[in-house]
Structure formats: C-alpha cells, structure tokens
Amino acid sequence: MAYDLQLTNVYKTYDNGTPAVIDFNLDVEKGEFIAFLGPSGCGKSTTLRMISGFETITSGDLMIRGKRVNDQLPEKRPTSMIFQNYALFPHMNVRQNVLFGLEVKNMPRDQANRKVDEILEKLGLSAIANMPTARLSGGQRQRIALARSLVVEPDILLLDEPLGALDANLRKSIQNELKLLQRDLGITFVFVTHAQSEALALSDRIVVMNAGRIEQISPPRELYTRPCSQFVARFIGSNTILPGTVVGQEDGNVILQTAFGHLTGANRAGVDVHAGREMSIILPAEAVDLVPADVPEDEMRANFGSNAISCTIEKLQIVGHIMHMIVRFADGNQINVEGHVDKYRDRLKAGSRAFVAWNPSNATVIDN
C-alpha cells in the first residue's frame, strides 16, 4: 500500500536535551483527515513542523508518497502549512497574498492568475479580492490563509491550531466548511488542536499524544467509546473509571473484584488478563443505564448481569431532549449520566435511589 505520509520510529530531541517526540509511528492514506490531539507541550506542533521541514528530525524516517524527505527543504516538499496567526502580509491585498506562493514558484503570470481566481471563488473571497488584509475579520483572514496554502496544490495540508484565534460560533461554521472543502479536494489534512470537540468533529482518525508519545490512534467514535489507556480515558469524553483486580473471564468479558463487588467489561485490547492483574473498567457516560431501584432483581440480572452499582440521584436537569443527571455512589463519588428525556422522565426522581448499570460489551477493561 502506498501511503501519502509515513512516520516510522521518529524521534525529536531539541538541542537543550528536551525529548519532544518519542518513537512516533503513523501511516496516513491519501485523503485522510488526521488530527493530533493532546495537552500543551505533548509534541503536536513539533511533529507537524518535522513533516513540513521547518524542524529537523533527530532519528527515524519521514516518507511522503513513498519518498524519504528527512533532508528535503520545506519549499521542496509537497506540503503547505497554515499557522495559528495566519502569517498574512499586511501590506498586500487579498489577491496578492494568495498569488505570492505561485510567484515564488515562478509560475507564468496568466496561469497563476487563473489559479488564484479559481481558489478565491471556491472560498467565497472574490468580492474582497482587492481589499487589504489588515482590515478583514478573523474568519476572512482564516479563509485567505487557506486559499494561500491551497493555491500551490499541495499533496498534504498541515494546519497548526488554525481555528484557535476565532470565537466559538465562527469556529463551528469554519469547521464545517473545512471538512467539506477537504472532502471536495481529496487532499490529506494533518491538523493540530488541543480542542477535543474539534478533533472529534473533523477527523477520520485522531492521534492522541502525551509527553511526546502516541497514546492511541483511532477514529473519533472508537476513541470515545473504547479508550485504550488511562490517559485517554481521562482526557477524552466522560468516562467513569472503576479500578479492581482480575478474578476471571466469562463470555469474552473480564470479571474484576472492585469496591462495588464483581463488575465486568469487554477485553478489547486483547491483553493477557490473568487473575490478580490490576485493571480498570472504563465506562463511557453514554454506556450507562440508570435503572430505578424498584426494578425486580431477576430483570436486572437478565439485562446487566452483576453490573449494577447502587446510587442516589442528586440532580436531574432537562436540556432540549437530553436529561442530564448527577448520581452519587455510596463511597461519595459522583458521576454524570445523560440520556434521552423520553427514556427517563417518568422513571426517575431527584433524591431517589437507583442503579448505575451497563451491558459489559459497552465497557472496556484496560490496565491501570
């Protein structure tokens, strides 16, 4: 399989000794939308800059379309980069900003003008083509930066927090535009963000990084429902983490002895789950079923096995079609649960007792 982009055993240690990226491995197919997600300082921008050529690689291989490009200059690589501050030229108008990249490449004037017209049209910028960029709004500046990167027809577009400077509403609408544009063009996008909602909304796969290392590479939904490390379980979505000790396996599910008795979850990671191993059940908020305390025990058992933890409903709040609930376990810990109003409205009351229950296949057992 020929990949658009491959990083194999890539390391980056800065001259001052900071190990910023450690053994990074990723294969990206043409047309994929990849997000690098993680807390500040985890190595996202360093990795992006190594792909663009603005940062050197300490060791490992960087391949673009099957060719090793470790030592190729940025302007020779088939990549384009958009920075958070857009780096537009304030003394040039919109058209001149977009034209600049083609002038650097010495493209004949007629051909360059045609390409600029096309991309300005595509991004809805034709009407403001002759305006100086300094006077434009954040959204317009963002679009100009996009036009300037795309006009050179890169194989891979690299975006470093490109929506970070925009307010929440504009961010949402530009997110949608960006996704549509990426589908339309079929170009590979690699996008750096520390906003999980953005990564979940936009990407085909998310690379979660922590302290220079990759924690998990998964499509958004899988990351949300099947985190495979403690870091990811805490960083993404809303998970309840129930630590315990393995006592055995049953029907592909792992049984843990926990503070709430025997509880079960799926062994998705395929790890060796010998008795005595310290592990945790990761229970995503959307996998939780809140069951009134008066449901007969045999019905509970048939639906959830031993997966029922007694709790008190502290608070109910309806927002649109969703009921948000806060429940408290006997050990004092609180968790958030949410579900469709129709399911819960007539069954649960604030202050009453209930069970937090789940089907074991919707929870995952991972190492502590």
Ligand SMILES: Nc1ncnc2c1ncn2[C@@H]1O[C@H](COP(=O)(O)OP(=O)(O)OP(=O)(O)O)[C@@H](O)[C@H]1O
């Ligand atoms: N030029 C540099 N020289 C030395 N250390 C650096 C340099 N640039 C980044 N670092 C360090 O490398 C590590 C990774 O930084 P990087 O900017 O890649 O993280 P990041 O995930 O993009 O963070 P942020 O979201 O804050 O931009 C950090 O410890 C950072 O302090």
